[in-house]
Amino acid sequence: MKWNLVISLFLLSFGQLSWGQEGMVIPEYDGKDRVHYLNVKNYKSVMRKYDVMVVYYHEHVGSSKVSQKQFEIEELALEVSGLGVFASLLLTGLEEPDSIYIFIEDEVIEYDGELAADTLVEFIYDVIDDPVEIIDNANELKGFESLEEDMKLVGYFKNVRSEPYVVFKDTAEEFHPHVKFFATFSSKIAKRLNLDMNDVDFYEPFIDSPFSIPGKPYTEEDLVNFIEDNIRPTLRKLKPHNMYEIWEDDVDGEHIIAFAEEDDPDGFEFLEILKEVAEDNSANPNLSIIWIDPDQFPLLVPYWEKTFDIDLSSPQIGVVDVEDADSIWLEMDDHDDMPTPDELEDWLMDVLENEIDPDHDDEDDDDDDDDNDFTVNICIFKI
């Protein structure tokens, strides 16, 4: 937790805290400007000052009213989060414009998520967290098991000084915080996880049964290679902090996308079916499904409904061409006509074999192309 203090320096900044009068109020943005533009002259001295630093690397802001306002919003997101905004086209080695990089010790971690203050800061808290979590007892094991949305590894080691643990920890640092690493030093916990000494198991998201990594004792390279070979899971959840990263990781120009609201009975039911299919097909390297819970992206719901011509108040699964956003969706009458796992699997196999392909109707869908211009009805109020 050695980073806490440093981060605090960035974050603590609130206005209107007249404590005695108002009691336990919740702080609001103080309106202070803490934007700092990095350039070739100052960036070394600035970067030397902080243990954790966030750099927002962007292209020259256009002069149109829209791009000015857009930049203003992005800047505000960083200001509300209390983080300095560092912008420069001069930093070498950072190729992608409009990206955010987090500098911590010798690592540079790219942030490819939503540009919102809370999402970014939550991600930074993950970054400064320990890369390996230790499982000490049965309740913590239950916590480990309940964590199904992330890709995770767990190993059983003698103690923190054992060489295999050091290799495991070094690997963890490579993938942290995107992949979760757990370790136990307890033989009782190891037994419940079916781990022998120095074994490491790999869990895909949403899949209960792990895969034992072969070739123990592992080198760091072994572990890194194994993870990289398996980094695109059968089923993964789009989250605000990784949305752009996942969006860009298409399979041959397509995404299989499932929309399901976990808190809704229909959505939950569909997710159960989806997880079953994913579990049965976890060995198929071509199958990769993105699950989106519309609840987590309320501002994008109308956009997705319009673009894909679907109703997100009930679950949907479809295949989307990332170039032109053409898409085909599985017919499901809401409520009573949920597919069985076998039906869903058949449909997915048809997608993989291009029997179902959003490009098939490209020649005769001139009308549909109007969607691509995306004209919308806006409600503007103005006196």
Add this chain to the structure above:
Amino acid sequence: MKWNLVISLFLLSFGQLSWGQEGMVIPEYDGKDRVHYLNVKNYKSVMRKYDVMVVYYHEHVGSSKVSQKQFEIEELALEVSGLGVFASLLLTGLEEPDSIYIFIEDEVIEYDGELAADTLVEFIYDVIDDPVEIIDNANELKGFESLEEDMKLVGYFKNVRSEPYVVFKDTAEEFHPHVKFFATFSSKIAKRLNLDMNDVDFYEPFIDSPFSIPGKPYTEEDLVNFIEDNIRPTLRKLKPHNMYEIWEDDVDGEHIIAFAEEDDPDGFEFLEILKEVAEDNSANPNLSIIWIDPDQFPLLVPYWEKTFDIDLSSPQIGVVDVEDADSIWLEMDDHDDMPTPDELEDWLMDVLENEIDPDHDDEDDDDDDDDNDFTVNICIFKI
């Protein structure tokens, strides 16, 4: 789903969508101004136009730079959400300044959560959802059971036209979307829920065993009274959409607050203990604990750590005086010294009997009062 279209009118508004070139991009704010100030002359005609409307009711904005900027941020949150901002001191019946009200059909629902675009829009989606969800099959029942964070009711009825169902639905509309209402018309599901015809069961958050509402057949008044008598649960989770509402609902000027990160093994372990204690004490009307997952409020973590002088990287439970924010926290060495459920219960009972009371040391803590001024270290970058 009849509201979808109306909401879409408000929400669909994005800039920079050059679809063909960029493929499936994620839309960003278009910079358009859709603020509308309601006044005594125009508000009737504006309100007549929309089925769902959001009114932001605020006091005159102060002239200081801070309050101007604060207002700007609040306005921007509503603009990004695509909702019109309506402001007026002239609306009658809406007493609380700086509040947001959602008008839908004949109902006015107060929004007492974080003023962030996505949180507000997610809440509005909940508002336009059906007030009663129907459980049709075993998978949907599993979804119902997995929903533990909300207060919920479930009833078994003959069909949608039966009088007891109509009463249940009318009650649901009163509490929607804050309390979740479920119904089943299936005898098989009813059997698994141990419900006889026209029975209604009430579930506190995080407590598996329900309470059967007595006095069937119920009138709407019976149900409303029962819910109002039980609306403050033994354990409830602070969420962005209800944070101010819960914050203001203190018990005799105090809050018992538990911080625990669900995705962390320690946090998960502590939550298990906390839920066990809540379950054992659900009949105690004086016990009410607020669980805060720091992951959901990353921007507030440094503020809470500073105010309460605690380290939120491990679980914490304490009692807080809402007037002066004095607080007392249960001693827990992180990791290995988690309290047993019995120890935690003893501590909580001491709190309820004022054996543990943050006010006890008020006379000799002049030094601590410095915290109340809340001076902070800010890192300002400026060339």
